[in-house]
Amino acid sequence: EVDGAVREEILDELEPETLAEGVRELESDDAVELLESLDEEEQEEILEKLPPSARVALERSLEYPVNSAGRRMQTEFVAVSSDWTVGQAIDYMRDTLCLPDRFYEIYAVDKARHWEGAVSLDALLRSRRTVLLADLIEENRRRVSVMDDQEEVARLFGKYNLVAAPVIDTDNRLVGVITVDDIVDVIEEEADEDLKAL
Numbered sequence: 001e002v003d004g005a006v007r008e009e010i011l012d013e014l015e016p017e018t019l020a021e022g023v024r025e026l027e028s029d030d031a032v033e034l035l036e037s038l039d040e041e042e043q044e045e046i047l048e049k050l051p052p053s054a055r056v057a058l059e060r061s062l063e064y065p066v067n068s069a070g071r072r073m074q075t076e077f078v079a080v081s082s083d084w085t086v087g088q089a090i091d092y093m094r095d096t097l098c099l100p101d102r103f104y105e106i107y108a109v110d111k112a113r114h115w116e117g118a119v120s121l122d123a124l125l126r127s128r129r130t131v132l133l134a135d136l137i138e139e140n141r142r143r144v145s146v147m148d149d150q151e152e153v154a155r156l157f158g159k160y161n162l163v164a165a166p167v168i169d170t171d172n173r174l175v176g177v178i179t180v181d182d183i184v185d186v187i188e189e190e191a192d193e194d195l196k197a198l
Contacts, residue, residue: 011038020049023058027101029074029182032061036071061176069153070146072186073167073176076100082108082116082137087129089119102179104164108137113173117141118166143168146175150186157183 002010011019011034023031023046035043035058043062047055057075064070077100080089089106093099106124108116117137127136143166144153156162157180167176 007034008037016042016045017049020046024050024054027074028054028057028061028076028176029072029178031058032071035062036066064146067150068146069144069148069150069167069178070176072150072153072182073146073178074100074182075176077166077174077177078103078106079109079113079174080106080133081110082132082134084133085129086124086127086131086133086136089124089133090129100177103177104179106133107166107174107177108133109174115143115166115168115172115174141166144178145170151190153178154183154186154190 014022019034023034026034035046038046047058050058061071061073061075076098078093078096080092084092093106103121105118105120107118110116117139118141119133119136119138123136124133142156142160142162144156146167146169153165156165162180164177164179166174167178169175
């Protein structure tokens with residue numbers, strides 16, 4: 001949360017092991033933001049010290065174009081099968097240790113992780129345990145592509161009053177989620193750029 005110039009000074013002083021430890025504690029979108037401020041050699045040094053699953057997710061995010069939804073998204077989200085019941089979904093969330101810190105909906109995917117729709121938490125919690133998720137899915141839910149420009153995503157959030165949006169890849173597979181706190185950062189960055197341009 002510190003200013004960019006201050007962050008650079010802090011990062012210059014920290015050992016790669018300490019940075020890797022810090023990156024492990026961050027949500028994936030914040031970790032990508034931190035990593036992209038480092039040079040490639042430092043990035044690689046830190047990525048090597050991470051668990052394989054975290055390393056792969058971060059490397060994939062870093063491959064997307066700068067200022068794209070793929071760079072902004074976090075890869076922590078809840079995805080379940082649409083043929084599950086409400087009860088199964090709730091039990092799964094209770095038993096899963098690595099849920100995102102905050103989330104507003106769960107996503108339905110097929111076995112290949114192709115996007116099928118979203119179920120809001122309020123709809124989930126108001127339904128009986130025996131109801132199928134397929135009956136609660138919002139199939140026309142607004143979603144974004146990993147390649148969408150972050151400014152376009154910010155406009156989408158503003159136009160439709162979104163709190164979160166699922167992110168899909170070019171094969172319609174669910175790969176992440178963008179939340180409103182990410183969009184606030186985008187709006188602030190764009191406003192800062194506009195002021196500097198003036």
